[in-house]
Amino acid sequence: MMKKISALEVKKLRELTGASVMECREALEQAGGDTKKAVEHLRHKGKEKAGKKSGRKTGEGIVAAYIHSNKKIGALVELRCETDFVAKNSQFQELAYNLAMQVAALGPRYISSDVVPSQEREEYEHLVREELAAEKKPDSVIEKIVTGKVRKHFAELSLLEQAFVKNPEITVDELIKENILKIGENIQIVNFVRFEI
Numbered sequence: 529m530m531k532k533i534s535a536l537e538v539k540k541l542r543e544l545t546g547a548s549v550m551e552c553r554e555a556l557e558q559a560g561g562d563t564k565k566a567v568e569h570l571r572h573k574g575k576e577k578a579g580k581k582s583g584r585k586t587g588e589g590i591v592a593a594y595i596h597s598n599k600k601i602g603a604l605v606e607l608r609c610e611t612d613f614v615a616k617n618s619q620f621q622e623l624a625y626n627l628a629m630q631v632a633a634l635g636p637r638y639i640s641s642d643v644v645p646s647q648e649r650e651e652y653e654h655l656v657r658e659e660l661a662a663e664k665k666p667d668s669v670i671e672k673i674v675t676g677k678v679r680k681h682f683a684e685l686s687l688l689e690q691a692f693v694k695n696p697e698i699t700v701d702e703l704i705k706e707n708i709l710k711i712g713e714n715i716q717i718v719n720f721v722r723f724e725i
Contacts, residue, residue, distance in 0.1 A: 592624030603631035
């Protein structure tokens with residue numbers, strides 16, 4: 529027999545995730561009342577929905593700014609959405625501000641590791657291979673180490689792949705997908721810039 533889900537449990541999950549009441553109830557039912565499993569279910573569902581919306585045109589949006597308290601570090605982020613209505617939404621604006629804070633705090637160089645210039649990737653690969661050359665390991669092991677180190681290095685330099693500063697359990701990409709689920713529109717980071725004195 530299925531566990532009866534209380535309105536209080538639904539409310540708690542809704543506050544955690546921002547998902548609709550029906551989505552929260554469904555997730556809790558599928559997770560047998562386990563809030564952690566329900567959050568994971570909603571996160572997975574958000575990724576699916578975000579994937580479906582990713583092709584939609586983002587013609588509206590905002591530029592958000594963050595200036596650190598020492599007034600020596602700042603960042604601007606151009607965040608796009610589909611409609612002006614969402615661009616004016618406080619949740620969307622908070623996301624843009626948080627992304628600007630992320631850029632100021634961790635100084636990414638790329639939106640995604642997919643856009644890293646091949647020459648830069650090759651140069652870093654070469655450096656890693658030189659470091660490993662003296663260790664006399666089999667070629668297959670060296671290839672795995674090189675692949676892993678290159679992936680990790682460029683993930684740390686890529687905004688979407690960084691751990692979110694306010695919740696290191698999720699990446700910035702997952703944060704955006706969660707917001708796509710909550711807001712119901714495609715959201716994309718188009719550009720960012722960081723300043724430091």
